[in-house]
Amino acid sequence: MNIILLGPPGAGKGTQASRLMADRGMVQLSTGDMLRAAVKSGSPVGLKAKSVMEAGELVSDEIVSGIIGERLDMSDTANGVIFDGYPRTAAQAEQLDELLEARGRMLDHVIELSVDEDALVDRIVGRYTCAKCGEGYHDHYKQPKVAGVCDVCGSTEFKRRPDDNAETVRTRMVEYRAKTAPILPIYEARGLVARVDGMADIDQVTQAIEAILDGK
Ligand code: AMP
Numbered sequence: 001m002n003i004i005l006l007g008p009p010g011a012g013k014g015t016q017a018s019r020l021m022a023d024r025g026m027v028q029l030s031t032g033d034m035l036r037a038a039v040k041s042g043s044p045v046g047l048k049a050k051s052v053m054e055a056g057e058l059v060s061d062e063i064v065s066g067i068i069g070e071r072l073d074m075s076d077t078a079n080g081v082i083f084d085g086y087p088r089t090a091a092q093a094e095q096l097d098e099l100l101e102a103r104g105r106m107l108d109h110v111i112e113l114s115v116d117e118d119a120l121v122d123r124i125v126g127r128y129t130c131a132k133c134g135e136g137y138h139d140h141y142k143q144p145k146v147a148g149v150c151d152v153c154g155s156t157e158f159k160r161r162p163d164d165n166a167e168t169v170r171t172r173m174v175e176y177r178a179k180t181a182p183i184l185p186i187y188e189a190r191g192l193v194a195r196v197d198g199m200a201d202i203d204q205v206t207q208a209i210e211a212i213l214d215g216k
Contacts, residue, residue, distance in 0.1 A: 001026070001080040001213065002105055004087070006184065007113030008176040009169060010120035010127075011198045012205060015136060016113070017084040019206050024213070027077050030084040031064045034071070036161075056163055056171030058088060058179060065095035072099055088180045093187075110187040111209055113198030117173065124169050131157035 003026075005013040017028040035053060038046035045067065049059045068086055071077065087093040100106055126139035132155035137144060144151050150158070163172070187193050196208045 001108045002083070002100065003081075003109045003111060003213070004083040004107065004187075005111050005113065006180070007115060007198055008117065008120060008180075009172045010124040011113040011115045012202065013084045013113060015202060016205060016209055017082045018136075020082050020209065020213075023206075023210070024080070026080040026082050028082045028084055029068060029071055029077070029086065031059075031068065031086040031088075032084075034067050035059060035064075038067075053163055054168070056168035056175065058175055061089055061091045061095060064088070065092055065099065068096070069099050072103060072105075087183060088175075090179075090183050090186065093183045107187075107192060109194060109212060110184075110192045111212060112184060112193055112195045113205070114195050115198040119199065120173065121166055121169050124164050125166055127164060128158050128160045130155050131159045 005017055007013055014028075014030060014032075017030065020026050021028045035046070035049045039050045039053065040046065045063055048063065052059050064086060068083075072081070083096070087096050096107075122140075123138070126141070127136060128138070129136050130150040130153060133150060133153040135150055135152040136142070137158065148156055150156070163169075184193060194212045196205055196212070198205060200208070
């Protein structure tokens with residue numbers, strides 16, 4: 001099963017994708033994570049993407065579809081993929097169709113996480129992750145049980161994304177509204193879209209997504 005999680009920054013796509021990965025053995029393909037890894041490694045893609053990402057703008061369609069194509073050729077994706085943060089433009093949606101078709105695969109669901117935009121800045125600006133295991137936390141909504149110590153792995157180092165600041169978030173929202181939201185009708189016309197309330201409790205959102213995947 002191949003699914004897309006679609007929604008503005010801070011809607012919870014990454015959180016839900018990690019849960020589905022743990023529950024169902026599907027593979028999360030996050031172009032944001034892949035690009036951050038490329039920036040960190042200083043690869044040619046990373047060098048091109050760095051300033052664009054810092055500004056909250058979109059990296060080129062060719063770059064992101066290129067890295068998705070390479071990733072889809074790895075055998076661990078055969079059981080199913082959760083696209084997280086991709087596609088983000090109509091051109092990427094078309095490129096994804098081609099990439100899947102060339103590999104004899106298809107899209108099963110597009111799940112839209114609908115959220116109250118006013119809450120997003122607060123969600124994003126407060127979030128951080130464990131530097132070691134990647135567990136997600138939030139200044140207000142999810143603090144570690146023991147202050148400064150990761151619940152999962154015990155690490156005491158945490159990190160924040162450089163683009164998770166109020167100013168960049170606004171640009172990312174504008175990009176979402178202008179370029180990403182318009183791809184929903186394309187998938188709606190194909191009967192693929194299901195909407196989930198992304199403002200609900202994290203567990204409830206997971207349950208709602210699982211129900212869609214199980215056809216309930
Ligand atoms: P994310 O982690 O999904 O919020 O993505 C972080 C940043 O990476 C975005 O603000 C963009 O600059 C870039 N990015 C991630 N995915 C894409 C994509 N599919 N198309 C273009 N840019 C992307």
